[in-house]
Amino acid sequence: MSEAIRINKTTAPKPKPKDAELGFGQIFTDHMFLADFQEEKGWYDPRVEPYGPIALDPAAAVLHYAQSIFDGLKAFRGVDGKVRLFRPQKHVERMQSSARRLCIPPLDPAFALQSITTLVGIDRDWVPRMMGTSLYIRPTIIASEAFLGVRPAKSYLYFLILSPVGAYYPEGMAPVKILVVDKFVRAVDGGMGGAKTAGNYAASLYASEEAKHAGFTQVLWLDGVHRKYIDEVGTMNIMVKIGDEIVTPPLTGTILPGVTRDSALHLMRRWGLRVSERQISIDEVTEAHQRGRLEEVWGTGTAAVISPVGELSYQGQRMIINGGKIGPLTQRLYDAIVGIQYGQSPDPEGWTVEV
Numbered sequence: 001m002s003e004a005i006r007i008n009k010t011t012a013p014k015p016k017p018k019d020a021e022l023g024f025g026q027i028f029t030d031h032m033f034l035a036d037f038q039e040e041k042g043w044y045d046p047r048v049e050p051y052g053p054i055a056l057d058p059a060a061a062v063l064h065y066a067q068s069i070f071d072g073l074k075a076f077r078g079v080d081g082k083v084r085l086f087r088p089q090k091h092v093e094r095m096q097s098s099a100r101r102l103c104i105p106p107l108d109p110a111f112a113l114q115s116i117t118t119l120v121g122i123d124r125d126w127v128p129r130m131m132g133t134s135l136y137i138r139p140t141i142i143a144s145e146a147f148l149g150v151r152p153a154k155s156y157l158y159f160l161i162l163s164p165v166g167a168y169y170p171e172g173m174a175p176v177k178i179l180v181v182d183k184f185v186r187a188v189d190g191g192m193g194g195a196k197t198a199g200n201y202a203a204s205l206y207a208s209e210e211a212k213h214a215g216f217t218q219v220l221w222l223d224g225v226h227r228k229y230i231d232e233v234g235t236m237n238i239m240v241k242i243g244d245e246i247v248t249p250p251l252t253g254t255i256l257p258g259v260t261r262d263s264a265l266h267l268m269r270r271w272g273l274r275v276s277e278r279q280i281s282i283d284e285v286t287e288a289h290q291r292g293r294l295e296e297v298w299g300t301g302t303a304a305v306i307s308p309v310g311e312l313s314y315q316g317q318r319m320i321i322n323g324g325k326i327g328p329l330t331q332r333l334y335d336a337i338v339g340i341q342y343g344q345s346p347d348p349e350g351w352t353v354e355v
C-alpha cells in the first residue's frame with residue numbers, strides 16, 4: 001500500500017490504569033489502526049482513529065463463517081526506558097500464512113510492520129513500566145462483505161488494537177496442572193490448526209472448560225487422527241525434556257508455529273543442547289515418566305513466555321514432573337527470553353525492534 005496513513009487523534013484521551021492493577025485484554029489504548037480491502041482496489045485507506053466500535057453489516061461473512069485471522073505480539077518497556085517489539089517480522093509472516101489458509105488477501109509485510117510501529121508509536125505512553133508488564137498487540141483481519149453465500153469474501157477490514165497487560169506471573173513463574181484430553185481434538189491433519197484463526201479457539205473452549213472444572217489449568221491436545229501424539233498445550237506450544245533430549249512436535253500444519261517456540265529452539269541449539277522436532281506420543285511421555293527420565297515439561301507462548309508444567313494427568317494417571325517445581329532449563333529459557341525483551345541482555349539475533 002503506497003497511500004499515506006491518515007491520522008485522526010483522539011480529543012478525549014482516556015485515563016491510564018495503574019501498572020499493578022493490569023490484567024489481560026480488558027483495557028484498550030486511545031487509538032486503533034484500520035485499513036480496508038476491496039477486490040477491485042486491493043488494500044486501501046490506512047488510518048489511525050480513536051479507539052471505538054466498528055460498524056459491521058449483520059450479514060458480514062466473518063459473523064457467519066468465521067473467515068478471520070489474527071496474531072498476538074507484545075511491546076516491552078525496557079530497563080533503559082526504550083520500547084521494543086519482540087520479533088514482529090515473524091508475527092507478520094505468520095499473519096500472512098494464516099491469511100493464505102483462510103483465503104484472505106494478505107497484507108504486505110512491510111505495511112503490516114509499519115502499521116504496528118505507527119500505532120505503538122502514537123500510543124507509546126500506554127506501554128506500562130513495571131517489570132513483567134507489556135503492551136499486547138492484536139492485529140486482525142475479518143471478512144466484511146455482506147453476503148451469505150459460502151465463498152471467500154470480496155471485502156475485508158484490517159484492524160489493530162493495543163492493550164496494556166499485567167505481569168503473567170505477578171508472584172513469580174508457577175508450574176501448572178494439565179489435563180491430557182483424548183475425547184476432543186483441536187485440529188486435524190489437513191485442517192487449519194497451523195493458522196491463527198478464530199475457529200480454532202472456538203473449537204478449544206469445550207474441552208478447556210471441562211478441564212478447568214476438573215481443577216486443571218489447561219489441556220494438552222493430542223493429534224486429531226490417532227489421538228496419540230502430543231500437539232499443543234492450551235494456547236502454547238509444548239516441549240518435553242527426556243534425559244538429555246528436548247522434544248517438541250514438528251510443524252506439520254496442525255499446531256501453531258509459535259514465535260516463542262522458534263526462539264526457545266534457537267537458544268537451546270545455540271547452547272549446544274540436543275533438540276528434536278519430532279512426533280512424540282503420550283505413551284512415550286508416560287513411559288519416560290515411569291523410568292524417571294521425564295525431567296521437565298513446559299509450554300511456550302507470547303502470553304507467558306515459558307510456562308512450567310508441574311503435573312500431567314492422562315486417563316486418570318497423574319504424572320508429577322520435577323517434583324512439581326520449575327526445572328533448570330525451563331527457568332534458563334524464561335530468563336534468557338525475558339532478558340532480551342526488556343533490554344537487560346544483548347540481542348545477538350536482532351529479535352527486537354525499537355519503536
Ligand SMILES: Cc1ncc(COP(=O)(O)O)c(C=O)c1O
Nearest residue numbers: 235236237256258259260301302
Ligand atoms: C494455539 C496456539 N499455539 C501456540 C501459541 C504460541 O505462539 P507464540 O509463541 O507465537 O505466541 C499460541 C499463541 O499465540 C496459540 O494460540
